[in-house]
Structure formats: C-alpha cells, structure tokens
Amino acid sequence: MKKNHDLNTYSSENSSVVTIGTFDGVHIGHKKIIQKLVENSRVNGLKSVLLTFFPHPRMVLQKESNLKLINTIDEKIAILETLGLDQLVIHPFDKEFSRLTALEFVRDILVNTLKTKKIIIGYDHRFGRNRNANIKDLIEYGSTFDFEVEEITAQEINDVSVSSTKIRRALEEGNIEKANSYLGYEFMLTGRVVRGKALGRTLNFPTANLHIEENYKLIPKEGAYVVKSTIEETDYFGMMNIGNNPTVDGKQQSIEVHFFDFDRDLYDQKVQVSLLKHLRDEQKFDSIDALKKQLEEDKNNALHYISVYNAKPPSI
Numbered sequence: 001m002k003k004n005h006d007l008n009t010y011s012s013e014n015s016s017v018v019t020i021g022t023f024d025g026v027h028i029g030h031k032k033i034i035q036k037l038v039e040n041s042r043v044n045g046l047k048s049v050l051l052t053f054f055p056h057p058r059m060v061l062q063k064e065s066n067l068k069l070i071n072t073i074d075e076k077i078a079i080l081e082t083l084g085l086d087q088l089v090i091h092p093f094d095k096e097f098s099r100l101t102a103l104e105f106v107r108d109i110l111v112n113t114l115k116t117k118k119i120i121i122g123y124d125h126r127f128g129r130n131r132n133a134n135i136k137d138l139i140e141y142g143s144t145f146d147f148e149v150e151e152i153t154a155q156e157i158n159d160v161s162v163s164s165t166k167i168r169r170a171l172e173e174g175n176i177e178k179a180n181s182y183l184g185y186e187f188m189l190t191g192r193v194v195r196g197k198a199l200g201r202t203l204n205f206p207t208a209n210l211h212i213e214e215n216y217k218l219i220p221k222e223g224a225y226v227v228k229s230t231i232e233e234t235d236y237f238g239m240m241n242i243g244n245n246p247t248v249d250g251k252q253q254s255i256e257v258h259f260f261d262f263d264r265d266l267y268d269q270k271v272q273v274s275l276l277k278h279l280r281d282e283q284k285f286d287s288i289d290a291l292k293k294q295l296e297e298d299k300n301n302a303l304h305y306i307s308v309y310n311a312k313p314p315s316i
Helices: 030-043 057-061 073-080 101-109 136-146 154-160 164-172 178-181 286-312
Strands: 002-004 018-020 047-054 087-090 115-121 148-152 188-194 208-211 223-231 234-243 256-258 270-281
Touching: 002 073, 018 030, 030 047, 030 148, 047 073, 073 188, 101 115, 101 136, 115 136, 136 148, 136 223, 164 178, 178 270, 208 270, 223 256, 223 286, 234 270, 234 286, 270 286
Parallel strands: 002 087, 018 047, 018 115, 047 087, 115 148
Antiparallel strands: 188 208, 188 270, 208 256, 223 234, 223 270, 234 256
C-alpha cells in the first residue's frame, strides 16, 4: 500500500475505484466497504484508493468539539495496511479545503487527481462546501465526468449494526469486549514509556508508565484492565490501570502497565498495549495494604481470564 500524506503527492497512471471517509476505528463496517473496494478494483483492473482526512473534519469545523478518536493516525495507517489497498491518501483537512464546492471537489480531486472511474460510498454521504451535496448529486456528476457511483445502502450499513459512535460509547463505559467485537480487533493504546513515581515497585507491581502524545486519542474509562503487548515479537500479558491513583492522592491521570513474567526496562521505548477486559473501576482504598490486596486479586482474575483467552482465542 502506497501512503500519500496529501493529494498533491498522489500519482498514478491508472484509473481508480475510490472510497471516501474518516474511517475512525477502521471497524467491521468499514472493512466491508474496503473489501468491496479492493475486490472491485481487482475485477476491473483499477487501482483501489481510500481517501481520508486528518484532522477529523469535526475538529476543524466545530471548535467546541471535544471529539476523541478511536485510532491515532499511525494506528489507522497500520490497520489499513493489512486490508489490500493500493493507495491511501490522508489529506490535511482545514477550513480552506472545506470551502471547496461540490463541483470543485469532484472535478479537481476525484476526476483530475485520483482518475476515478468508480466510487463506492455510503447512501448518506455528503460533500462540498457546507456539506450541501449528496449521493444524488454525485451520481449526476458521474454522468458528466464518466464515473460510476455504487451506493452502500442503509440496509447494508444497518446489517453490520456498528458505528464509530457506538464504539466510543462502549470504550467510555469500559465495555472493552463489546468495543473489540465491533472493531474486529483489540482496541489499542500506543505510547512511549516514561519515568513515573515508582509506586508500583514499592507494591511489588512494577509498572511501565505510558505517555500518549496524541491528545485526540480516546482514553477508555478509568479502572483496571487485562492487557497484552507484543514486545520484540513475543506476547506478554499483564494488567493496566488508567486513573489518578486516589489511594496516594494522585492528581493527574496516568496509564500504568504491569506485565506478568517480564522484568526488562522499557524506558523511552514505544509500546502498544491491546486492551482485553475491564476488571474493575478505579477506587480509593483505605490503606496501602488494602490496595496491595486488591492488586493481588486483580492479578488472579487477570490470570484466569488469560488462561481462558489462550485456550480459546476470541473470534473477532
């Protein structure tokens, strides 16, 4: 898959079949669209092109929006790379771009730049300045500029019964297993390991403190989770806490991961953590001993879950 970080770097001698969207989460509904795109391109001898935008348009056009995204841009690219696309275009979305008329968008981008011969798009897709054009307009432009429009119907989209909004809600509620079933993979947090207060070490639960640079990344509900990471091609399981450490009067949210059977220093390394199950909400304990006791119980619950997980991997 060739990656283009704006439309100006896109180049191909071949005509293309295109889909457009934000694709936050790249969930099972998105994958159905992309699979259709890739299959269609191969049958017709065209290049498959996915056009997406960053930042998310709502972040630019709705300044009060506190929208958090399921994937960082790097996570999204990594997932899309596995789906058989020929070209990915991530175009910077800004107010100037948002002012393109529908005609300018179709003529200058779809036709002249991407050499679109077919576009596969949702029934409710809107585009152009103020989002004032819809799929009927797109079909009319197709007649003018000689490209076909394949509509993904409401029925097809509803059959999947999943949306980025539903996934965000599940994550905010701590319902990781539901979110993962919608995503078709395990929700991840990716960050650099930074120095912490070393509290975990005093509790016999040393942790890697994860710093996530992208402030737009959605952080799930605070609490304890069962997690998995692949470090130097080996899978390690553990438990993670998201929260403020209220037992020791913590003031800032931290993300701390304790890996089982792992004793190497990860400081300053980039680590990706997959979330498997929410164990419990964060709570304030009466004493450090009570916290230690709870951590031992969390570990036992996590190990039980991991044994089941390894015996019968989730079919997601």
